[in-house]
Amino acid sequence: MEALLTELRAAVGSDAVLTDADVTVAYQRDMMPLAPYGQPLAVVLPSSTEQVQAVVRACAAHRTPIVPRGAGSGLSGAANAIDGCVVLVTTKMNAIVEVDPDNRLAVVEPGVVNLDLRAAVEKHGLFYPPDPSSYDWCTIGGNLSTNAGGLCCVKYGVTTDSVLGVEVVLADGSLLKTGRRTVKGVAGYDLTKLFVGSEGTLGVITRATLALRPLPQAPSTLVATFDTTVAAGAAVARVVREGVVPSLMEIMDRTSIKAVEQYLKTDLNADAALLLCQSDSGGEAARRELAAIEQVCADSGAVLTYVTDDLAEGRDLLTARRSVLMALELYGAWLTDDVCVPRNRIADLIAGCELISAEAGLRIAVTGHAGDGNMHPTIVYDPSSADEFARARAAFDRILGLGLELGGTITGEHGVGKIKREWLATEIGPVGLRVHRGIKQALDPGNLFNPGSMFSP
Structure with a gap:
């Protein structure tokens, strides 16, 4: 492989090709502890589309697989290295190329941090909606690859709903440009949506044209507490049925609430469930x-409801929701799942997770985006215990099965990666899997990009 390393150094510079195992270990895996990972041959950090093309051509010539990677904030193992691969890291490609206020769009490279983009467009009175929980360090490239979501999905949708077009380096090193800058456009297949959410299996995204929205008004906040999850679930279902669309609607179960109360040293005054909503419509x-x-919450049996226009109070309440994972670290390591169920089945999912928790003998906290049914059951375990790790893995799979039983899907925003391949096959069936493989074969016949992720060849 020395010949390949020589070509890679010529393409991107010696400093941008990392081979020291003590350094490359930091690029082996993302945030999902269950997903397998290997030892890469090298980690390469290109700084331009042309350099990405050169890296792809070199790896293709030497039949060396490429695993594209952003900041590594993923939760599915999609960016995990395999033995002997080249990990292609896009974090150096971090330019906001253009902000066009008149057409409400931005053109960015994949290494731009989500929060940095939001801050940059806010200066123009504009707003980039997708806000994954790791928005302060995750990159747009990773968001595109996993079709990431966030807390505001109920009103603004997931990443794909804000993408007008992308530029992608294909397996032969050529550059494909998809989409357009116009509001409307239906010429040809929608290749943009094909690449968004493809988890680096079809190409390397090197630029994206993103739709922006007018900056919303400062949010007003509602919190409601319930003494049963059934009542909380009924409230969510009725809000949806009545057509009210807040900018945020989050739910926390009893285990999440107790963990946050201990972590923040506060009292959320909730027994079984807490519902947090915000509206950024402004004024009346x-x-x-x-x-x-x-x-709706009162009619559904809420014990307490409270509405505030105070921004500080709203931020404090939202901090409680965003602190769940940090709070659970008080009890051990965590493993977060990602299932999306019909919104009228949220209470059933929480009840099912309580049963799985009892049978596994492990703490499981459920929180998530009630507005779109995307829930994140999080399993707490002792990482030093092989037995607890095995029980955590079994509980993780049982939750995926429960999600499908309730008419849901195995992932709402984290992606399939290397941890849910078998579950994807179960969800989409043999015909769906055949179509996926056909698309992969057409665009990446040598299985160059991220082999073994999403589904087996």
Whole structure:
């Protein structure tokens, strides 16, 4: 492989080709502890599309697989190295190429941090909606590859809903440009949506044209507490049925609430479930939305409801929701799942997770985006115990099975990666799997990009 390393150094510079095992170990895996990973031949950090093309051509010539990677914040193992691969890291490609306020769009490279983009466009009175929990360090390239979501999905959708087009380096090193800058456009297949969510299995995204929205009003916040998850679930279902669309609607179960109370040293005054909603419609419109939701919660059996326009109070309440994973670290390591169920089945999912928790003998906290049914059951275990790790893995799979039984899907925003391949096959069936493999074969006949991720060849 020395010949390949020589070509890679010529393409991107010696400093951008890392081979020291003590250094490359930091690029072996993402945040998912269950997913397998290997030892890469090298980690390469290109700084331009042309360098990415050169790396792809060199690896293709030497039949060396490429695993594209952003910041490594993923939770499915999609960016995990395999033995002998080249990990292609896009974090150096971090330019915001253009912000066009008149057409409400931005053109960015994949290494741009989500929060940095949001801050940059805010100066123009604009807003980039996708906000994954790791938005302060995850990159746009990773968000595109996994079709990431976040807390605001109920109103603004997931990443693909904000993508107008992408530039992608294909397996032969050529550059494909998809989409357009116009609001409308239906010429040809929608190749943009094909690549968004493809988890680096079809090509390397090197640039994206993103749709922006007008900066929303400062949010007003509602919190409602319930003494049963059934009541909380009924409130969510009725909010959806009545057509109220807040900018955020999050749910926390009893285990999440108790962990956060201990972590933040506060009292959330909730027994079984807490519902947190925000409206960024502003003024009277926000008051109407939250008043309607407050009435629904009261009618559904809420023990307490509280509405505030105070930004500090709203931030504090949102901090409680965002602190769940950090709070659970008080009890051990965590393993977070990602299932999406019909919104009227959220209570059933929480109840099912309580049963799985009892049978596994492990703490399982459920929190998530109630507005779109995307829930994150999180399993706490002792990483030094092989027995607990095995039980955590078994519980993880049982939760995926439960999600499918409830009419849901195995992932709402984290992706399939290397941890849910068998479950993807179960969900989409043999015909769906055949179509996936056909697309992969057409675009990447040598299985160059991220082999073994999403599904086996």
